[in-house]
Amino acid sequence: MNVALQNLVPATCEPKTHNHLIGNLPALGEAMDRDGYWFFRDVLDKAAVARLRRIYLDELEQVGAIDPVADVSTEAGVRPNGRQPAIDINRISGMPFARSSVWRSFVEDKPIHDFLVKLLGEAPFWKPSAVYRTTPPTPHASADRLTGLHQDGPSNPGIEFITMWAPVAEIDWEVGGIVFAEGLTDRVNRHRIDEHGSNKGIAPENLPAGSLRHTTYRPGDVLFINSWTPHSGLTNISDRFRLSLDQRIVRPGTPRPYVGEVLSIAPDRIELRDDSGLTATARIVESSYTRATANDVLRGQALVEALPPGTRVIVGHADGVVTLLRKTHQE
Numbered sequence: 609m610n611v612a613l614q615n616l617v618p619a620t621c622e623p624k625t626h627n628h629l630i631g632n633l634p635a636l637g638e639a640m641d642r643d644g645y646w647f648f649r650d651v652l653d654k655a656a657v658a659r660l661r662r663i664y665l666d667e668l669e670q671v672g673a674i675d676p677v678a679d680v681s682t683e684a685g686v687r688p689n690g691r692q693p694a695i696d697i698n699r700i701s702g703m704p705f706a707r708s709s710v711w712r713s714f715v716e717d718k719p720i721h722d723f724l725v726k727l728l729g730e731a732p733f734w735k736p737s738a739v740y741r742t743t744p745p746t747p748h749a750s751a752d753r754l755t756g757l758h759q760d761g762p763s764n765p766g767i768e769f770i771t772m773w774a775p776v777a778e779i780d781w782e783v784g785g786i787v788f789a790e791g792l793t794d795r796v797n798r799h800r801i802d803e804h805g806s807n808k809g810i811a812p813e814n815l816p817a818g819s820l821r822h823t824t825y826r827p828g829d830v831l832f833i834n835s836w837t838p839h840s841g842l843t844n845i846s847d848r849f850r851l852s853l854d855q856r857i858v859r860p861g862t863p864r865p866y867v868g869e870v871l872s873i874a875p876d877r878i879e880l881r882d883d884s885g886l887t888a889t890a891r892i893v894e895s896s897y898t899r900a901t902a903n904d905v906l907r908g909q910a911l912v913e914a915l916p917p918g919t920r921v922i923v924g925h926a927d928g929v930v931t932l933l934r935k936t937h938q939e
């Protein structure tokens with residue numbers, strides 16, 4: 609990369625590690641509220657991560673993006689074979705496995721489940737919006753390497769959650785992965801808000817200098833991000849795929865959203881069957897953040913058409929009013 613472009617790439621520092629807090633729920637809660645993340649080194653069972661990686665690699669092999677890896681170690685990642693698959697392989701949403709609950713089999717793999725229960729003090733309640741990332745090298749995609757600085761909270765109001773982000777193979781500075789701002793946890797919506805009320809990206813210059821964190825993420829490491837913490841993916845300027853998984857957990861002790869299937873929907877109300885078997889109705893009002901999977905707000909007929917009966921949705925709610933209505937994805 610030439611020097612002028614290099615100057616646009618934000619400077620980052622190493623994050624803290626929070627391994628010493630595991631088992632201390634109050635201290636973990638304070639760290640999440642203060643630092644805006646937990647970063648744990650080498651805590652996830654590597655065999656379980658390797659099983660997940662195998663699924664990613666099978667998919668990439670199937671679409672012809674990599675040559676068979678056979679028994680070669682893939683912890684450090686895999687290289688594209690130079691062929692151009694017919695589908696977009698940045699996220700595996702178009703690939704067959706995205707339609708099955710691969711993330712669920714990973715988090716229910718016993719050592720991973722046991723770690724999560726120890727960490728949270730209870731079994732996780734998932735807010736199901738999984739993203740399987742298989743980013744190929746895209747060296748010229750963005751001069752500052754940021755794919756979109758954002759907070760997860762403002763587009764999911766009424767739900768207290770943390771994002772779990774795990775490398776599936778090694779992700780160093782060139783492979784990219786994720787950058788996140790330390791210490792920015794105040795509940796301020798830092799996005800530009802467009803005329804429809806949709807949250808649009810955060811300008812990097814609005815973050816305090818020196819706040820961004822990045823490290824070489826290795827299989828076994830896992831990052832959890834506060835929903836108010838600004839973060840962004842980084843473009844991949846390496847010669848390997850970036851392989852990672854992200855999913856969301858409702859913060860223990862906070863109200864759970866409905867997660868279930870739309871029974872009926874109108875511009876001002878939704879009725880759904882929650883996965884617990886309960887049927888619920890909630891009113892959609894001006895302040896409800898209503899969307900599909902992208903952050904763009906949908907209203908009226910556009911909303912009704914985007915979420916027809918049978919659609920799986922997540923509904924944040926308070927006093928019978930929708931705070932968030934959105935589609936789940938990749939369950």
Ligand SMILES: O=C(O)CCC(=O)C(=O)O
Nearest residue numbers: 771785786840841842854
């Ligand atoms: O992995 C990335 O590229 C970004 C992840 C992210 O923005 C998220 O999980 O909310």
